[in-house]
Amino acid sequence: MPTGIAFLMVIYYFCLMQDTxxxxxxxxxxxxxxxxxxxxxFVFHVESPGEVKRIVEEHRKRYYDARHVCWAYMLGPEREEYRSNDDGEPSGTAGKPxxxxINSYGLTNVLIIVVRYFGGTLLGTSGLIKAYREAAEDAISHAxxxxxxxxxxxxxxxxxxxxNDVMRVLKQFENVTWEQDFKESCTxxxxxRKSEFQRLYDILSRIYGVKIEKG
Incomplete structure (x- = not known):
């Protein structure tokens, strides 16, 4: 196998093993x-964009007299779903910092909101970036x-x-849990854990008579 393809395969399987x-x-x-x-x-644990929207709206109402309510979030174990909002601050000076x-700490399923009350002095682009970055970091430091x-x-x-055959297989895995229904047949x-899923699937597949459905 060519070296380049081998390298890509190693990366692919490494990504599959990431389960934390x-x-x-x-x-x-x-x-x-x-x-x-x-x-x-403010930093929150969140699970969905709908939850993010609800929390942001609550803070807009609670801090109705603030100049800006800026925020950013990251969702999913793969950290692929994210969004930020400057809420009227110059573009890139609030939401992105x-x-x-969030990226600096490697977090996900996290929402950070920063509420600003204007003090009468313009901070400039660099000053705003620094302030929003430090405010977000301060919330994380208390979490x-x-x-x-x-x-x-x-x-x-x-x-x-x-x-008995199925239970013998399950006893080989420390991180497996289950719900069971043993009425008419066994379900x-x-x-x-994601990293152990394929091995469990392969072993169960070898037991003739066991029907398997992923997800």
Missing amino acids: YKTIEQAAEGYITEKKSKFFS ILGQ QIVERTVESTLTIQFGYLLL MKLRI
């Missing part, structure tokens, strides 16, 4: 001042960062005579 990500445990707050402007920052801090595991699921169906919904 960093986020925060609970909401936290931060605060800085810059030339009499006040920057109140906030998002930059507890945790590592979470990415899980995959599969559903299996089989007859009662195969139950089990399994959850396992």
Whole structure:
């Protein structure tokens, strides 16, 4: 196999094995001042754009008298879904520095909001970037960062005579959990770490009579 293709395959399988990500445990707050402007920052654990929208709207109402309510978020274990908003500040001076801090700490499933009360002195482009970056960082510094595991699921169906065979397989995996329904036949919904999913799938596939459905 050519070296270039081999390298790409190594990268591909390495990415498949990545099954942890960093986020925060609970909401936290931060605060800085810059030339009499006040920057109140808030960091939240979020799971969806809808949750982001709700929290941002709540803060717009709560801080209705603030000059700007700027924010950024990152979603998903692969950290591929993100967005930032300057809320009237010069383009790139608020949302991007906030998002930059999320990236700097390698976080995901996180929303950071920075509320600014204008102090009467213009900060300029560099001053705004610095202020929003430091405000976002201060909120993160007060949060507890945790590592979470990415899980995959599969559903299996089989007859009662195969139950012992299936259980022997499951006992080989420390990180597998399941829900079961043993009424008319045996149905089990399994959850396992992403990095171990394919091995579990392959072993179960070798048991004749076990039907497997991914997801």
